[in-house]
Amino acid sequence: MKKILLLSLPLLLSARIEWLNSYTEAIKKAQTANRPILVFIESEYCSWCKKMKREVFTKTEIQRIINGNFIPLKLDKDRSSYPKELSVKLVPTTIFLTPEGKKFTRSVLGYWEPKSYGSFLSDAIRRYKKFSSKVQ
Amino acid sequence: MKKIALLFITIVSIGYSYSAKGMVTYKKLCYSCHGPAFKGAAMMESHEWRSLFANKATGLKALHENSQKAIERLNSSYFNRRAQALENFLINNARDKGIVRGCDGLNCG
Numbered sequence: 001m002k003k004i005l006l007l008s009l010p011l012l013l014s015a016r017i018e019w020l021n022s023y024t025e026a027i028k029k030a031q032t033a034n035r036p037i038l039v040f041i042e043s044e045y046c047s048w049c050k051k052m053k054r055e056v057f058t059k060t061e062i063q064r065i066i067n068g069n070f071i072p073l074k075l076d077k078d079r080s081s082y083p084k085e086l087s088v089k090l091v092p093t094t095i096f097l098t099p100e101g102k103k104f105t106r107s108v109l110g111y112w113e114p115k116s117y118g119s120f121l122s123d124a125i126r127r128y129k130k131f132s133s134k135v136q
Numbered sequence: 137m138k139k140i141a142l143l144f145i146t147i148v149s150i151g152y153s154y155s156a157k158g159m160v161t162y163k164k165l166c167y168s169c170h171g172p173a174f175k176g177a178a179m180m181e182s183h184e185w186r187s188l189f190a191n192k193a194t195g196l197k198a199l200h201e202n203s204q205k206a207i208e209r210l211n212s213s214y215f216n217r218r219a220q221a222l223e224n225f226l227i228n229n230a231r232d233k234g235i236v237r238g239c240d241g242l243n244c245g
Contacts, residue, residue: 046239090238109231110238112175119171123179 017057017066019074023082023101026073030099036128038070038121039095041088043077048111049092059114065121070096096124104131158225161218165209177229185230189223 019040020026030037042049056062066072075082077091085103086095094108094117105127108120162173170176180188188195193210200206209215215222227233238244 043239043241045244047244048238090236090240092238106179106231109178110236112237113172116172116175119175122171 017063017072019072021074026071027101030071035071037073037097038066039073039075041075041077041091041093043091046091052092052111056114056117062114062118065118069125104128158221161222174229177226178231178234180230181232182227182230185226193219
């Protein structure tokens with residue numbers, strides 16, 4: 001049984017991204033899990049956001065990084081309710097927040113292909129580790 | 137007419153190779169830690185790249201002081217020879233300069 005669980009761990013980690021849609025719920029979950037939040041802000045009219053969802057968030061490597069390190073939150077720029085600190089001029093924008101809801105690194109503006117986006121995610125993970133070790 | 141066309145092609149190709157030189161330098165020195173070239177350039181704004189490269193890249197070296205591998209690369213003669221080309225590439229494709237593939241409400245670029 002243990003072996004099966006261990007073997008299926010990589011598959012579980014790379015499963016599709018379970019996006020949350022509520023900011024408050026994401027904060028609660030992040031505080032419980034002690035993980036940073038990845039906020040993906042999109043809009044209905046935005047073709048680049050659709051391309052990102054189709055070509056980036058479907059990649060196993062990206063799913064593995066997000067599921068293993070972040071609490072994923074997807075917000076609609078015009079319809080969702082969120083603090084005004086998260087207001088953006090451009091979509092898609094990816095914002096990284098601490099479990100307390102503070103930005104700890106620069107956001108990712110626009111569409112990026114999987115390799116570059118993955119590199120931005122790795123930078124954010126590194127930055128968060130540094131940031132949280134300083135706070136403690 | 138032919139001469140003008142030839143001159144134009146020469147200028148364009150020199151310009152192209154100049155920016156390509158910066159990109160090649162990035163790939164050799166920075167890619168392994170910072171990922172693809174345009175992503176790497178988009179990590180900073182153009183004025184930040186300018187200040188990091190000022191005074192023989194003092195700021196850039198200070199920023200990498202915890203990485204021995206990076207410091208070795210930044211002190212190499214290869215970096216010294218190509219620092220200007222790398223700086224130009226990074227500035228031209230910085231966070232505030234490069235093309236952002238997104239929508240701002242009016243149009244999707």
